[in-house]
Amino acid sequence: MTLLHILSKNQPNPEALQHGINTMGDGHELLILANGVYTLLPHSLTWHLLTKATQRHALYAIKDDLIARGLKLEALGSSIQLIDYSTFVDLVAKHQSTYRWN
Amino acid sequence: MTYKKKLLFICNQAPYGSMLAKEALDSILAGSVFGQDISLLFQNEAVYQLLGEQNPSSLQQKSIEAILSAFDLYEINKIFVCRHSLTSRHIDPALLALKADIVNAEQINFLLEDQDIVLNY
Amino acid sequence: MIFSVCVLCAPYTSQEAFAAYQFVQAAITKGHTIHRVFFHGDGVLNANCLNTPPQDELNLHTAWVDLANTYKIELVVCIASALRRGIIDQDEAQRYEKPAYSLQAPFILSGLGQLIDAIIESDRFISFGN
Numbered sequence: 221m222t223l224l225h226i227l228s229k230n231q232p233n234p235e236a237l238q239h240g241i242n243t244m245g246d247g248h249e250l251l252i253l254a255n256g257v258y259t260l261l262p263h264s265l266t267w268h269l270l271t272k273a274t275q276r277h278a279l280y281a282i283k284d285d286l287i288a289r290g291l292k293l294e295a296l297g298s299s300i301q302l303i304d305y306s307t308f309v310d311l312v313a314k315h316q317s318t319y320r321w322n
Numbered sequence: 323m324t325y326k327k328k329l330l331f332i333c334n335q336a337p338y339g340s341m342l343a344k345e346a347l348d349s350i351l352a353g354s355v356f357g358q359d360i361s362l363l364f365q366n367e368a369v370y371q372l373l374g375e376q377n378p379s380s381l382q383q384k385s386i387e388a389i390l391s392a393f394d395l396y397e398i399n400k401i402f403v404c405r406h407s408l409t410s411r412h413i414d415p416a417l418l419a420l421k422a423d424i425v426n427a428e429q430i431n432f433l434l435e436d437q438d439i440v441l442n443y
Numbered sequence: 444m445i446f447s448v449c450v451l452c453a454p455y456t457s458q459e460a461f462a463a464y465q466f467v468q469a470a471i472t473k474g475h476t477i478h479r480v481f482f483h484g485d486g487v488l489n490a491n492c493l494n495t496p497p498q499d500e501l502n503l504h505t506a507w508v509d510l511a512n513t514y515k516i517e518l519v520v521c522i523a524s525a526l527r528r529g530i531i532d533q534d535e536a537q538r539y540e541k542p543a544y545s546l547q548a549p550f551i552l553s554g555l556g557q558l559i560d561a562i563i564e565s566d567r568f569i570s571f572g573n
């Protein structure tokens with residue numbers, strides 16, 4: 221049984237973010253949306269942590285939320301998968317449940 | 323309702339600063355009344371719901387502590403609290419008024435995977 | 444798959460109120476069934492038919508009404524949360540002798556049992572706006 225983890229608020233504290241990452245089991249995936257995308261500010265400490273986490277878990281972000289907030293898509297790195305709500309629905313269908321970090 | 327599901331309610335909100343903490347507890351009680359197998363995890367700001375000696379009478383709000391203390395009567399006794407949420411807020415577990423199992427990240431993972439549905443409040 | 448969704452936040456207070464709508468719309472487009480959308484806590488404010496945003500802004504209430512009428516989706520509003528926040532239908536307005544009502548079809552007032560039922564009867568459940 222796998223879960224889709226969700227972060228929808230900014231979390232500037234890297235320790236809290238790492239705790240969230242540590243709750244992810246095998247096959248779990250993370251979706252970041254709304255103000256949560258601020259954790260993906262390229263080259264920030266939180267971006268580094270989350271990018272590193274993609275070695276074990278897929279990480280998705282709602283593309284429109286990044287664009288709205290002026291975050292440079294080309295600087296994000298290829299490990300973060302930019303998606304729309306159609307793929308969001310697929311992710312919820314794929315996993316048994318969701319778990320929010322905030 | 324013809325069958326029982328394992329529901330994990332996850333509370334994230336501190337009490338009294340908004341109604342969401344109380345309204346989450348209403349959902350949990352509804353789940354129990356409708357015969358579901360309930361577990362409860364307190365994390366983030368919700369760990370403050372577990373502090374003792376709460377007295378919200380001057381706020382004209384109902385006591386979260388009193389509501390939680392009645393959960394045993396509803397057979398809601400699988401209660402967990404996130405260790406990281408406690409330590410990052412410098413809360414001594416001895417201050418917690420409600421009997422709860424303190425869980426680390428790995429244990430939260432096991433708890434999550436053991437459920438049919440997770441509800442995030 | 445059968446989905447149910449719970450909305451916990453008010454429009455304008457949180458982007459997630461719109462995110463919930465976008466999710467439901469996308470699920471329908473993909474051919475999934477929406478068993479119920481349940482509005483709880485501040486989420487009941489999405490049901491306010493008196494919401495009157497500027498014409499060049501999103502009217503989320505109207506968007507929900509159109510979606511529900513087109514696809515026959517149940518929009519259920521937690522009565523306890525709603526009464527607290529002044530989201531009342533005509534019957535409740537009369538019962539409590541209020542000067543106006545703020546909720547009408549397709550939104551309906553009901554209890555938390557409808558949330559539990561939605562969870563039990565669906566394949567997938569997701570909430571927005573905690």
